[in-house]
Amino acid sequence: xxENNEKDWPLWEVFYQPKNxxxxxxxxxxxxxxxxxxxxxxxxxxVRRNEGIGIWVVPSDQITASTPEDMGSFFDPAxxxxxxxxxxxxxPRAVKKRS
Amino acid sequence: METQQQLDxxxxxxxxxxxxxxxxxxxxxxxxxxxxxxxxxxxxxxVGMLPEGxxxxxxxxxxxxxxxxxxxxxxxxxxxxxxxxxxxLGVRRSELIDQYLYGSxxxxxxxxxxxLSYADVCVIGWLVDGAAIVNQTKLAHSxxxxxxxxxxxxxxxxxxxxxxxxxxxxxxxxGTPAQRKMVQSAVDRFWWPTLMMFGPNDSNSPNSAELLxxxxxxxxxxxxxxxxxxxxxxxxxxxxLTLPDPDLKFNEETGHWEFxxxxxxxxxxxxxxxxxxxxxxxxxxRKAHEDGAWVREAAQAYARKKNLSREKAS
Numbered sequence: 001x002x003e004n005n006e007k008d009w010p011l012w013e014v015f016y017q018p019k020n021x022x023x024x025x026x027x028x029x030x031x032x033x034x035x036x037x038x039x040x041x042x043x044x045x046x047v048r049r050n051e052g053i054g055i056w057v058v059p060s061d062q063i064t065a066s067t068p069e070d071m072g073s074f075f076d077p078a079x080x081x082x083x084x085x086x087x088x089x090x091x092p093r094a095v096k097k098r099s
Numbered sequence: 100m101e102t103q104q105q106l107d108x109x110x111x112x113x114x115x116x117x118x119x120x121x122x123x124x125x126x127x128x129x130x131x132x133x134x135x136x137x138x139x140x141x142x143x144x145x146v147g148m149l150p151e152g153x154x155x156x157x158x159x160x161x162x163x164x165x166x167x168x169x170x171x172x173x174x175x176x177x178x179x180x181x182x183x184x185x186x187x188l189g190v191r192r193s194e195l196i197d198q199y200l201y202g203s204x205x206x207x208x209x210x211x212x213x214x215l216s217y218a219d220v221c222v223i224g225w226l227v228d229g230a231a232i233v234n235q236t237k238l239a240h241s242x243x244x245x246x247x248x249x250x251x252x253x254x255x256x257x258x259x260x261x262x263x264x265x266x267x268x269x270x271x272x273x274g275t276p277a278q279r280k281m282v283q284s285a286v287d288r289f290w291w292p293t294l295m296m297f298g299p300n301d302s303n304s305p306n307s308a309e310l311l312x313x314x315x316x317x318x319x320x321x322x323x324x325x326x327x328x329x330x331x332x333x334x335x336x337x338x339x340l341t342l343p344d345p346d347l348k349f350n351e352e353t354g355h356w357e358f359x360x361x362x363x364x365x366x367x368x369x370x371x372x373x374x375x376x377x378x379x380x381x382x383x384x385r386k387a388h389e390d391g392a393w394v395r396e397a398a399q400a401y402a403r404k405k406n407l408s409r410e411k412a413s
Contacts (some may be wrong), residue, residue, distance in 0.1 A: 007193040009399065011186070028249070030181040031192060033398035034405060045179050048172070049256070068123045 011060040012038040014045075024049030032057070067095055101126055113314050115231050118244040121187035129313055132306065136315060137185040140238075142199040142206035144178035146380055150214040151223060159217060166263050167220065173260065177253045184245035187292050200385050207365065209296050211374030212288070218271055218278075222285040224264015226293040226331065232257050233327045234297070242314040265334065272338040286335070287343045294358070295366045297324040303363075325355055332356045 031074040032038035038057040158164035198204035271282035298320040346359030
């Protein structure tokens with residue numbers, strides 16, 4: 001196993017921006033020896049057909065993510081606040097018709 | 100230890116059409132099946148570069164050479180998407196590669212047949228990529244999120260593979276008598292091996308029940324094969340080519356094309372390693388992997404050196 005550890009290049013997560021003004025999206029991951037190599041590989045693997053105009057590569061082990069186990073308690077502060085949505089509020093009928 | 104409650108909850112998520120993500124709880128057996136099936140799929144994409152790569156330098160025109168280069172490069176990309184998807188389950192890339200180059204991991208048997216003429220390249224695009232699309236379109240809805248997304252990405256690219264193949268098949272089919280003969284011969288040789296790509300009959304497929312229960316795959320081998328045959332019969336007719344099966348006939352009642360018995364003995368023989376090209380394919384892949392070792396090591400050494408000098412400077 002330790003031998004395998006050394007054999008594999010580090011893992012990187014790839015994000016690309018599909019178009020000007022759009023947010024970056026996760027494309028997938030790849031192995032690369034360093035950041036520059038990761039960027040070039042990302043272009044060849046994930047952007048062969050002009051899928052993006054910009055690429056980010058991030059070392060996978062640098063990402064901190066929420067875990068499925070605490071999904072409920074982590075997100076539930078948002079689940080009892082319907083007043084954060086416009087549907088919570090009523091509007092005079094006359095105005096509603098016009099819109 | 101997996102409890103019945105965990106298994107039931109998992110099955111309920113699957114039945115509700117939810118996707119399973121890497122960190123979610125999953126039965127060990129589910130994990131194993133995704134790794135087995137997904138890595139087999141990835142190996143197939145990589146080995147699949149060889150039969151066509153064999154003809155790049157002898158493409159009939161610059162246009163066809165560009166097309167073939169792009170297609171073969173796509174296959175490499177597809178292999179990489181799939182390996183990444185499987186690695187989310189905590190298995191290392193180098194382990195997967197070792198398993199197929201030096202271990203017992205399998206890849207699709209279709210790539211153990213030789214490509215004898217450029218018409219074979221055309222027919223592979225039409226039939227082999229056509230069959231792969233039927234499979235992968237369904238796998239894009241597989242229950243394991245990363246695997247489904249990799250297949251979706253593959254499907255977007257793969258339709259050009261089939262179309263370029265069918266276009267060339269049509270051209271050869273309306274060409275000179277020698278060209279017609281060449282393309283018909285390719286169809287004759289690739290027809291049955293292509294039907295085998297969907298795997299053994301449902302009655303003889305040990306993994307199917309489990310894979311379907313967990314919606315790793317969504318259709319049985321025979322369903323997918325039938326779907327493929329129904330479409331290809333029309334496409335063959337349209338270009339005046341004959342599919343080499345005297346038992347092929349339309350069933351008015353079912354609305355499907357019935358076909359003859361697939362030569363399963365040949366299938367199992369190739370799976371066991373006795374196909375014409377099995378040894379050659381593995382030999383080529385090992386050579387590529389081993390000859391590239393110094394490049395991988397050099398890149399790592401360079402990265403280490405750059406890191407060191409950055410540390411020193413700071």
